[in-house]
Amino acid sequence: MTSPSELRKDPISGRWVIIATERSKRPDEFRSERWPPRRKPGAALFCPFCPGNEAKTPPEIYAVPGVGASPGGAGWRVRVVPNKFPALTRGETPIRNCRGLFESLDGIGVHEVIIESPDHDKDLPDLPPDHVRDILSACQSRFRSIEAEPQYAYIQLFKNKGPEAGASLSHPHSQIVATPIIPKRVKEEIFASERHFRRTGKCLFCRTLVEEIEAGERIVRANGHFAAVAPFASRFPFEMRIFPRRHSPYFSAAAPEEIAALGEILQAVLSTLKSILDDPPFNIILHQGPHRARAREISPDIDRIAHWYIEIIPVLTRIAGFEWGTGFYINPVVPEDAARFLRG
């Protein structure tokens, strides 16, 4: 008897996953687990991110103005504000406190919200391409500004869509969090790339992309600057990584034509997800190198071993005891099948 599953190891994170190979679930088998809308029938709809409610957020940090815009007021296309309930707040490099084994730091950092458009009901696939470029450029602009302050060791851009994916507001938005230490997951990836570099002289992310393109069967979509892949050891059904073809540690260094190409591929793959999985909840996560001033904590070769990329995780399955205890994930969809569905 052959095993109904296969263990696969992700070369970037070092994570093992269990892939159910006997029979992949189809996209339409994931349509049932949606939460009911949170808003009670008859409850008033108030959205602090909608136009006209600008005074309900902390003061605007950055905006892409539309026609007839007034600064801090109406007329914006994209708007960036501090998170009203921040996980971390701005300050100087925090001091480590140790009491025996217990180590802590003040919660210093940055927490901002990118309100992606004035339209409450239009998400990334529904917006004009030039609007998506404006969103990505606004994020880049915020990254460049935060990078000027080296006490923020790592900048994380992410988007939570749907309550199951952790979104507390439905108006399309993304978030930026900058942390005073280099996160564990970031270290793991960069250390893996460092080991690969010592052995081969090459960037692990570049090499992964080369091998995925050679294999072909997990490529979802590609354009001149990016390739979207259903990773060999995907933890989750229909998970994707979008790799820039040009080696670069930092998102802020992407050229305008790369931003346009990223917008194109993002819109295309999100539009497919929306149609084959019936508008699923998802998370989008940007991975990149730590702040250059802090990179030596990890490697002197950070510019050669870190490589930014984007991860998209549809929220279709549950994290349960096995995953918490082991760090293994069980994926009921073979990544090659996922890629086939995602190619449409």
Next chain:
Amino acid sequence: MTSPSELRKDPISGRWVIIATERSKRPDEFRSERWPPRRKPGAALFCPFCPGNEAKTPPEIYAVPGVGASPGGAGWRVRVVPNKFPALTRGETPIRNCRGLFESLDGIGVHEVIIESPDHDKDLPDLPPDHVRDILSACQSRFRSIEAEPQYAYIQLFKNKGPEAGASLSHPHSQIVATPIIPKRVKEEIFASERHFRRTGKCLFCRTLVEEIEAGERIVRANGHFAAVAPFASRFPFEMRIFPRRHSPYFSAAAPEEIAALGEILQAVLSTLKSILDDPPFNIILHQGPHRARAREISPDIDRIAHWYIEIIPVLTRIAGFEWGTGFYINPVVPEDAARFLRG
């Protein structure tokens, strides 16, 4: 202005968490996010774990008989069967396949289900203490049997309660999964203990327990053999770890009086969770050392540095983009406050 949050590092896993210190959420603020029951009104109720349906599961592996029991049939108090839809299946040590960066193994392992009692509606806090001892002893018996086969590098016992926690059936049950490799999370904990041992000659888990008892403020409950703690760097609200006071790498080596004391403390803390959080979904996870025959992959001192313990995670918050990208967690309840609520 002081920061409204604190970063804390867990000495065992090395994970950083962000604790919202400004205002801890109270237990009753977590009562709203429950999923609706899955069963449609009027749908027939069929449970493969209920008495009378023994033939609907794969053949029984082990049972604790009740009065007038018939082997493989009715009258059992606790019943262990293979998982009908196993993540991994039994076999010989699998061979690693490598194609460039992509590494895989056949899905060899063990996947069993412990049906905790014949009663569909009684969970651990509702059962008589001697029944809970029988469940734990049945698990120990299965561990001893699986330990006889060294191709299974790690044995994981876990319980998922509620659909939000990943349970697909509501009849109270736990699961055992044995994996052919030592999972990443297990390695991380043992490596942390190894580093501590090299520095101090002591077990990190024993030391953590000593420091938690000295600090006192995060102790939830204790008896002669165990202490339940809201960990200093809890990722989740009302998360707990139950440490055995006696140093031992393996759950299977717990003495009968330790099993009785574990049952007592488990029933007590689960009963409190049930009452203060209105019967929340949760995961219970057993952590222990890898198989002795495989331990040298990690350390020659495995008997001195591995220490089994139990983790309880109520499922009250969402994992979102920030957590996926960084491995950080944001916890809206200060562990010292959680411990106060959990002490009742």
